[in-house]
Amino acid sequence: MNARLDARPDAEHLLQHVWGYPAFRGMQRDVVDHVAAGGDALVLMPTGGGKSLCYQIPALLRAGIGVVVSPLIALMQDQVAALEELGVRAAFLNSTLDAATVQDVQQRARRGELDLLYMAPERLLSESGLRLLGQCRIALFAIDEAHCVSQWGHDFRPEYGQLAVLRERWPEVPRIALTATADVPTRQEIAERLLRDGRAFVSSFDRPNIRYRVVEKRDGRAQLLNFIRTEHAGDCGVVYCLSRNTVEEVAAMLAGHGIRALPYHAGLPAAQRASHLRRFLDEDGVVMVATIAFGMGIDKPDVRFVAHLDMPRSIEGYFQETGRAGRDGLPAQAWMAYGLSDVVQQRRLIELSEADDAYKRLSSSKLDAMLALAEAADCRRVRLLGYFDEASGPCGNCDNCLNPPELVDATESAQKLLSCIYRCRQTSGTSFAATHIIDVLRGKRSEKVERHNHHALSTFGIGADLSEQDWRQLLRQLAAQHLVEVDPAHFNVLHLTESSREVLRGARRIHLKRQEPAAAGKRRASSTPRPVAQALAADDLALFEALRAWRSGVAREHGVPAYVVLPDSTLQAIALARPGDLDALRSISGVGDKKRDSYGAALLDIMARHAGA
Structure with missing residues (x-):
C-alpha cells in the first residue's frame, strides 16, 4: 500500500489510518504543521514521546522523499520494518547492505518510490551519498539524536558537525532536528549548526511512568x-x-x-x-x-x-x-x-x-x-x-x-571527620585513605594506627558511636560537595579543601539522610506491580498471553521484533476491549488500516477461540 494514497491526505488522516492513533499528543500537531509548511524545527521530546511522527507524517504530506539521518546503523532495519508494517514505503542505506541492494534502494529513491530513506551520517556525507540526494526530490531532512552535534554535549560525534552541508546545499528544504536531551547551550548549538531560523518545540521532559x-x-x-x-x-x-x-x-x-x-x-x-x-x-x-x-x-x-x-x-x-x-x-x-x-x-x-x-x-x-x-x-x-x-x-x-x-544534622560528625584528616596528616606528614581515617575515628587500634601513633591523637575514638557505613556515607557526601578530595592517583588518600574550613568553623551545616537498615533493600517494592498483571484480570491476562504467543510467531515469520507487529500496550487494549469485528478492532490505538487488514482476521479468531475455551 502506498501510504500517500492517490489524493494527498491530511495529517489527521495519516495519523488515524496509517499509524492507528486517534489523536496527536502534546505538541506533535504543531510540529507537523510547521515542518509540512516548510519550516525548520528543533524538537525536544523525551524518549517515547513520539518524536518520529513529527518527521514521518510531514514526509508523507510533502512532495519528495524524507531523508532521516540516524547514527545507529543496527536499528535502521527495525525502524524501516516498522514503517513497512504500516504500509509506508521506507528503506535504509548503510554498510550492512550488499551492492545489489544498495543499487536497488538508490534506484527507488531516484524514481520517487520511497517515502522515507534512513542514512547514517557517514553514508550521507560521502561523495556517493551527496550525489544520490542531488538526484532526488527531497521533502525534508530529519536529523535524529541531534545533540550529537554539540561538542559540549554528552554524546558528541564529529561527523554530525559536517551536517551543516544540508543547509548549504538544500537551503529550501526544511530540516527538523530531534533529541530527547539537550540543555540550553546544546540547543543553541544545534540551531546554529543545523537550522536556519528554526522554531524550537520543547515539550515536557517528564516521564511520569x-x-x-x-x-x-x-x-x-x-x-x-x-x-x-x-x-x-x-x-x-x-x-x-x-x-x-x-x-x-x-x-x-x-x-x-x-x-x-x-x-x-x-x-x-x-x-x-x-x-x-x-x-x-x-x-x-x-x-x-x-x-x-x-x-x-x-x-x-x-x-x-x-x-x-x-x-x-x-x-x-x-x-x-x-x-x-x-x-x-x-x-x-x-x-x-x-x-x-x-x-x-x-x-x-x-x-x-x-x-x-x-x-x-x-x-x-x-x-x-x-x-x-x-x-x-x-x-x-x-x-x-x-x-x-x-x-x-x-x-x-x-x-x-x-x-x-x-534528615539528621551531621555537622558535628563532619567536623570530627575533617579534623581527623587534618590531624593525621599534621602528625605524620602524609595523607591517609578512608579506611585508616575511619579506624582512628572509631578507636580501632590497627597495626597502621599504632605504627603512626595515631591512637594518641585527640580524634582517636571520638566517632565510636557511628558505624563504618555511617562514616563512609558522610565521607561520600563531603566528597560530592567538594569538602573533601579523594586522590585516586595516590592510593585514594583524603585531602581537605578550602571549603572544608566553612564546616570546621560551623559556618556550613551538613544534613544527611538517616541510613536504612541493610535488610531493607531485600523486600519487594509492593508499590511496583507488574504493569500488565496489574491492569488485567486473570481471564484477560490469559487472552493477552495468547495474543503474545501469536505475535511471536508472526514476528519470526516476518523477521522483525515482536513489538513491530503490535506492541504490548495494543495487545493489552485488545485483551481488555475484546473487539468483536474489524471495525471495532480498528478503533484500538495502534491498529491502523494496514494492520487491521493484515492481522484482523487472526486476532478475531484468537479472541473467538479464547471466548469458547
Whole structure:
C-alpha cells in the first residue's frame, strides 16, 4: 500500500489510518504543521514521546522523499520494518547492505518510490551519498539524536558537525532536528549548526511512568541481582556499567543465576554485538548489560527497567539512558546503586581526560549536578526536570516521595571527620585513605594506627558511636560537595579543601539522610506491580498471553521484533476491549488500516477461540 494514497491526505488522516492513533499528543500537531509548511524545527521530546511522527507524517504530506539521518546503523532495519508494517514505503542505506541492494534502494529513491530513506551520517556525507540526494526530490531532512552535534554535549560525534552541508546545499528544504536531551547551550548549538531560523518545540521532559530510585551501594552486584529477581523477574531491562570488564562479569553473574543476560560493548566482535542486539530486540525478557555504547535510538517499547551499576557522568546521560525504559507508557523503573567509588571514579576520569580546561570545568559542573541528584533527599523528579529548566511539583512516584527520608544534622560528625584528616596528616606528614581515617575515628587500634601513633591523637575514638557505613556515607557526601578530595592517583588518600574550613568553623551545616537498615533493600517494592498483571484480570491476562504467543510467531515469520507487529500496550487494549469485528478492532490505538487488514482476521479468531475455551 502506498501510504500517500492517490489524493494527498491530511495529517489527521495519516495519523488515524496509517499509524492507528486517534489523536496527536502534546505538541506533535504543531510540529507537523510547521515542518509540512516548510519550516525548520528543533524538537525536544523525551524518549517515547513520539518524536518520529513529527518527521514521518510531514514526509508523507510533502512532495519528495524524507531523508532521516540516524547514527545507529543496527536499528535502521527495525525502524524501516516498522514503517513497512504500516504500509509506508521506507528503506535504509548503510554498510550492512550488499551492492545489489544498495543499487536497488538508490534506484527507488531516484524514481520517487520511497517515502522515507534512513542514512547514517557517514553514508550521507560521502561523495556517493551527496550525489544520490542531488538526484532526488527531497521533502525534508530529519536529523535524529541531534545533540550529537554539540561538542559540549554528552554524546558528541564529529561527523554530525559536517551536517551543516544540508543547509548549504538544500537551503529550501526544511530540516527538523530531534533529541530527547539537550540543555540550553546544546540547543543553541544545534540551531546554529543545523537550522536556519528554526522554531524550537520543547515539550515536557517528564516521564511520569518511570519511577526514579537510588540506593546506597553496599554490594552493587548482589543488590542488582536482588532488584531484578524480586521486582522484575522475567522482564526486559538494561543494566549500564562503566567498564567493559564489568559488563562481561555482571552479565555472566546474572546468567549464572538464571537471568537471560547478555553483554554488549564496543570491544566485542561485531557479529556478537549484532547477535546480542538482535536477541534483545526480538525476544521477550532479555536483560542487556552494556556500556553507554548501547542504547541510542532503541525503539523497544517494553523495557521495564534501566539499572545503573555505576553513576553516569551527567544528568543528560542519565536522562537519555533511563528514558529507554517504559516507552509504551506502562510502569517502569530507573534504579541506580551509588557510592563513594562513583564520586572518585568520575572525578578521576575528568582529570585524566585530554580535554582543555574549559571542557573539564564544564564536565565537573555536569558531574556536580548528577551528584546532587543522587544525594537528594527531596523529589528526584523535581530536580531532574529542574535541570532542564522545567518547573514541577513533587511527583509522588520516586523513592524519596514514596518513602521520605529522615534528615539528621551531621555537622558535628563532619567536623570530627575533617579534623581527623587534618590531624593525621599534621602528625605524620602524609595523607591517609578512608579506611585508616575511619579506624582512628572509631578507636580501632590497627597495626597502621599504632605504627603512626595515631591512637594518641585527640580524634582517636571520638566517632565510636557511628558505624563504618555511617562514616563512609558522610565521607561520600563531603566528597560530592567538594569538602573533601579523594586522590585516586595516590592510593585514594583524603585531602581537605578550602571549603572544608566553612564546616570546621560551623559556618556550613551538613544534613544527611538517616541510613536504612541493610535488610531493607531485600523486600519487594509492593508499590511496583507488574504493569500488565496489574491492569488485567486473570481471564484477560490469559487472552493477552495468547495474543503474545501469536505475535511471536508472526514476528519470526516476518523477521522483525515482536513489538513491530503490535506492541504490548495494543495487545493489552485488545485483551481488555475484546473487539468483536474489524471495525471495532480498528478503533484500538495502534491498529491502523494496514494492520487491521493484515492481522484482523487472526486476532478475531484468537479472541473467538479464547471466548469458547
